[in-house]
Amino acid sequence: MSALPASTSVIPHRPAASHPRWLRLTHWLNALAVLVMVTSGWRIYNASPLYDFSFPSSITLGGWLGGALQWHFAAMWLLVFNGLIYLTFNIASGRLWQRFFPVGPKGVLHDLWAALRGRLSHADLAHYNQVQRAAYLFVMVDIILLVASGLVLWKSVQFGLLRELLGGYETARHVHFICMALLVAFVAVHLVMVALVPRTLRAMVLGNKDSGNKESV
Amino acid sequence: MKTRDKSTGLDEPTILLEARKLIAPRIEDRSRRDFLLRSLTLGGVAMLSGCSLSDNExxxxxxxxxxxxxxxxxxxxxxxxxxxxxxxxxxxxxxxxxxxxxxxxxxxxxxxxxxxxxxxxxxxxxxxxxxxxxxxxxxxxxxxxxxxxxxxxxxxxxxxxxxxxxxxxxxxxxxxxxxxxxxxxxxxxxxxxxxxxxxxxxxxxxxxxxxxxxxxxxxxxxxxxxxxxxxxxxxxxxxxxxxxxxxxxxxxxxxxxxxxx
Incomplete structure (x- = not known):
């Protein structure tokens, strides 16, 4: 039994496809937006490093501060509007509740332990184990915080309430950086997991046509 | 082949040159495809980040x-x-x-x-x-x-x-x-x-x-x-x-x- 994810029995009903078209499209657009935002953000960071290090210029985008700012403030539209479209579909289709909940520390630890012993099943890509649920929900919240702190850095006077909520301009700089670091850490783990279960990459590119059959089983 | 060899007088450099001409487009084609594939990877995107993309008008x-x-x-x-x-x-x-x-x-x-x-x-x-x-x-x-x-x-x-x-x-x-x-x-x-x-x-x-x-x-x-x-x-x-x-x-x-x- 321990091979099964903790919450299999709780799922009442699933939408037909595990990776519907809107999900795949928003996923890859988000990946592009994140890549541009992070690499241009590193260049902006280098102009006045908040901590005791700089990013190597070779892995940054923009060539100089002005160029990096142009990339950053262009890709922000993609990040925000693509993210809003994703969240809208996710909520409206009921996918958010069906796929990501319930989730709790007990289930996450259970599935994490199973995963570390290589006993977590990935047979059904439409089903997220609790570690996946926690990780994906985390990255959604993380990007929302990145956008919120970014808005404070961009327009600290116009978004005064948001500025106060985040503890002021200077604190927002730290929040923005830490959320970026956590996002990069997520991406690193995410890519390792994709490498371990390559079928997921195929599903995210082409969709998962088998999931309909699996559902009836 | 024989007659052709005769007519050219078995000119080795010319044969080589001709052979290269025949093979070259294939090699080029292959490397171009490889380049396209490579540029589709994350590494390829990272490569663009140096300067080349910013220099593009x-x-x-x-x-x-x-x-x-x-x-x-x-x-x-x-x-x-x-x-x-x-x-x-x-x-x-x-x-x-x-x-x-x-x-x-x-x-x-x-x-x-x-x-x-x-x-x-x-x-x-x-x-x-x-x-x-x-x-x-x-x-x-x-x-x-x-x-x-x-x-x-x-x-x-x-x-x-x-x-x-x-x-x-x-x-x-x-x-x-x-x-x-x-x-x-x-x-x-x-x-x-x-x-x-x-x-x-x-x-x-x-x-x-x-x-x-x-x-x-x-x-x-x-x-x-x-x-x-x-x-x-x-x-x-x-x-x-x-x-x-x-x-x-x-x-x-x-x-x-x-x-x-």
């Missing part, structure tokens, strides 16, 4: 267009009643950092006796101003955060004439789009009229209670806590009101024109 044009679009969005977001936070004297950053496109000892020296502030463009009264005349106007003071485009910020104390008072005194057309500045350090910039009329926009004549020192922009600096540092011109010599976009020193190199915070 059409990418540059697109990014500039988005920056202009962002100017309009910021103009629309700008709330004339939203005030930048003010701070107690104890929070002033000391020493307040010097920042310009030149080093501190290269800051221009302006002589007060011969100094005249030029006012041109869409204004009723185009006469030049002496410093004393500006000092005779109602003075106001504020302690606000200066935010640099690089990310750092510092809190400073500026005093001077409310810029909206000055614009009304010279009979400026406040329906005009822009107010431009020319400076003694060859710096130049321009701002939107809404920000020019903002209550916290000061024609600063003092810093921390004393005459504005040379390194902070003597004889005067336009201090706007609603805009990033590079939008705040120092050593102002001429002010002009206009409906024609005139850019700025950094803006013409790619910094966002509105530069609001």
């Amino acid at each position: 059409s990418v540059d044009t697109a990014l500039s267009a988005i920056s202009r679009f962002n100017d309009r969005v910021q103009g629309w977001l700008f709330n004339p009643n939203a005030m930048a936070p003010t701070y107690p004297q104890s929070m002033i950053t000391r020493p307040f950092p010097f920042n310009a496109f030149y080093s501190e000892d290269e800051a221009p020296t302006v002589e007060e006796e011969s100094y005249r502030l030029e006012v041109t463009g869409l204004v009723a009264d185009k006469r030049s101003w002496r410093l004393d005349e500006l000092r005779a106007m109602a003075q106001t003071e504020q302690i606000t955060r200066h935010i640099c485009v690089e990310g750092w910020s510092a809190i400073g104390r500026w005093g001077g004439v409310r810029f909206s008072d000055f614009l009304r005194r010279v009979g400026a057309d406040t329906d005009a789009k822009y107010v431009g500045f020319k400076c003694a350090d060859d710096y130049y910039t321009s701002i939107d009229m809404a920000t020019a009329l903002h209550a916290q926009t000061l024609l600063a004549l003092t810093y921390d209670g004393a005459t504005l020192p040379r390194q902070y922009g003597f004889p005067m600096k336009l201090r706007m806590p609603t805009k990033l540092g590079y939008k705040n011109p120092k050593h102002i010599q001429a002010i002009f009101v206009s409906n024609t976009y005139s850019g700025g020193y950094w803006e013409d190199q790619g910094y966002n024109w509105f530069g609001g915070s």
Whole structure:
């Protein structure tokens, strides 16, 4: 039994496809937006490093501060509007509740332990184990915080309430950086997991046509 | 083959050359495909990040267009009643950092006796101003955060004439789009009229209670806590009101024109 994810029995009903078209499209657009935002953000960071290090210029985008700012403030539209479209579909289709909940520390630890012993099943890509649920929900919240702190850095006077909520301009700089670091850490783990279960990459590119059959089983 | 060999007299270099010609397109084709595949990977995208993508003219044009679009969005977001936070004297950053496109000892020296502030463009009264005349106007003071485009910020104390008072005194057309500045350090910039009329926009004549020192922009600096540092011109010599976009020193190199915070 321990091979099964903790919450299999709780799922009442699933939408037909595990990776519907809107999900795949928003996923890859988000990946592009994140890549541009992070690499241009590193260049902006280098102009006045908040901590005791700089990013190597070779892995940054923009060539100089002005160029990096142009990339950053262009890709922000993609990040925000693509993210809003994703969240809208996710909520409206009921996918958010069906796929990501319930989730709790007990289930996450259970599935994490199973995963570390290589006993977590990935047979059904439409089903997220609790570690996946926690990780994906985390990255959604993380990007929302990145956008919120970014808005404070961009327009600290116009978004005064948001500025106060985040503890002021200077604190927002730290929040923005830490959320970026956590996002990069997520991406690193995410890519390792994709490498371990390559079928997921195929599903995210082409969709998962088998999931309909699996559902009836 | 035989007959052909005979006719060419078994010319080895020619055969090799011909063989190369036949194979070359295939090799080239393969490497081109490999390159395309490689450029589709993350590594390929990272490769683009160095410079090549930024040097591409059409990418540059697109990014500039988005920056202009962002100017309009910021103009629309700008709330004339939203005030930048003010701070107690104890929070002033000391020493307040010097920042310009030149080093501190290269800051221009302006002589007060011969100094005249030029006012041109869409204004009723185009006469030049002496410093004393500006000092005779109602003075106001504020302690606000200066935010640099690089990310750092510092809190400073500026005093001077409310810029909206000055614009009304010279009979400026406040329906005009822009107010431009020319400076003694060859710096130049321009701002939107809404920000020019903002209550916290000061024609600063003092810093921390004393005459504005040379390194902070003597004889005067336009201090706007609603805009990033590079939008705040120092050593102002001429002010002009206009409906024609005139850019700025950094803006013409790619910094966002509105530069609001």
